[in-house]
Amino acid sequence: MPSLLVPRNVLIWHVHGSWTESFVAGRHRYLIPVDADRGADGRGLAGRTWPQASEIRVENLADADIDLVVLQRPADLELATRLLGRRPGADVPAVYVEHNAPRPYAVDSMHPLAERSDIPLVHVTEFNELMWDNGSAPTRVIGHGVADRGSLYTGEIAAAAAMMNEPVRRWRTVGADLLAPLSRYAPIDVWGMGTEGLHDDPRCAGAVSGRGDISGSAVLDEVARRRVYLHTARWTSLGLSLLEAMCAGMPVVAVASTMAPLAVPPEAGVVSADRSVLGDALARFVSDPAAAEVAGKAAREHALAHFGLDRFHADWDRLIEEVCE
CATH class of the missing domain: 3.40.50.2000 (Glycogen Phosphorylase B;)
Known part of the structure; x- marks a missing residue:
């Protein structure tokens, strides 16, 4: 302008x-x-x-x-x-x-x-x-x-991170039902409003930990310590949390729904509608820090260029x- x-x-x-x-x-x-x-x-x-x-x-x-x-x-x-x-x-x-x-x-x-x-x-x-x-x-x-806060990714914790609000109430819409089966491939830490309720929901048994709602930019510092970002939403707009994670330098594993397939390029992670493909990708990134870092750099470059x-x-x-x- x-x-x-x-x-x-x-x-x-x-x-x-x-x-x-x-x-x-x-x-x-x-x-x-x-x-x-x-x-x-x-x-x-x-x-x-x-x-x-x-x-x-x-x-x-x-x-x-x-x-x-x-x-x-x-x-x-x-x-x-x-x-x-x-x-x-x-x-x-x-x-x-x-x-x-x-x-x-x-x-x-x-x-x-x-x-x-x-x-x-x-x-x-x-x-x-x-x-x-x-x-x-x-x-x-x-x-x-999204604002660029720099490359925050450390990937020091061998787990996946996810961000979603009110997962118990919004269940299938945000893909909260996928957390338990995918946690068999890698532990999953979830941040957002109402995520503490995942601990008490019998549908979410597994290596899933609701971390609660951390205000402001502090949540991204915690998320970026995990090895890979998991985006499970079935029917929402392109979440800002996904773009923020990419901008922070995180590799992505995402459900192939709505805008996600066009927002996450192949070099930045894995986008699929096949649960086993998603699970295998989580396991691969968590077990291979070098591959995760390379994909995370590609995710950051793409996010900065387009968002x-x-x-x-x-x-x-x-x-x-x-x-x-």
């Missing part, structure tokens, strides 16, 4: 922490609603340090100077209209970011914005854009961007200028 980029006042709710962290690291002014309850509609910064972002009380939104509203949930249309006194897409420019793969059906799910032609619908992967029925909504794909923050912000700057003009 040219250096003459005009910073805009962008209103965005704090819905997905990791994605939001990347988004608000751009060159605009980001306003994040906060209320007394600090619930889903008024979480504010939630303790995060985001220099370009500031909290705004929900009762002050009606008088706020807003150039763009970023919608992320179907209810955000009504929420923004009520709090702003302005209709997104009609009275104030807006975009809708769809973070998820289509539900409940893989190919027959009509997107909530399918009948809106005045609000660009932004998908985070090409797979999602292809699979959702977007109707007449104008669509754009802006892939994830860097510079590209992410440039894509968003172009769309923001288009919409605001």
Whole structure:
């Protein structure tokens, strides 16, 4: 983007922490609603340090100077209209970011914005854009961007690492049912919200250890001490945790579903729908540190080339200028 980029006042709710962290690291002014309850509609910064972002009380939104509203949930249309006194897409420019793969059906799910032609619908992967029925909504794909914290990989612990939130509740969606059978090939340590519940779930017997939720970047330091990263999700968008692990220099073993086959090149690990192939790959990387290191370097190079923050912000700057003009 040219250096003459005009910073805009962008209103965005704090819905997905990791994605939001990347988004608000751009060159605009980001306003994040906060209320007394600090619930889903008024979480504010939630303790995060985001220099370009500031909290705004929900009762002050009606008088706020807003150039763009970023919608992320179907209810955000009504929420923004009520709090702003302005209709997104009609009275104030807006975009809708769809973070998820289509539900409940893989190919027959009509997107909530399918009948809106005045609000660009932004998908985070090409797979999602292809699979959702977007109707007449104008669509754009802006892939994830992750910050480069350097090559953190040590692989000193002969185990696999995985990151997933609420695995007991989301079970097959995030592939938590695969943890127990795959743990026969290598021990698996799992981080994320609700992972402690894996210890008490009889479906997850085996060498699986729920490590809990470690906030911020500290979790990646622990994950990168494991020999290989395991991505088991069946039906989610391309997880930022997978990209962060690759950026840290970890080799990858991933279920061949949604966007993963296109995000993990062959030299960076193994992507397969065959459980035995996945298990053999885990065992091979755990037992061969040299091979794991080589694959991890390839994973890092790929992640930096395709999922860097510079590209992410440039894509968003172009769309923001288009919409605001």
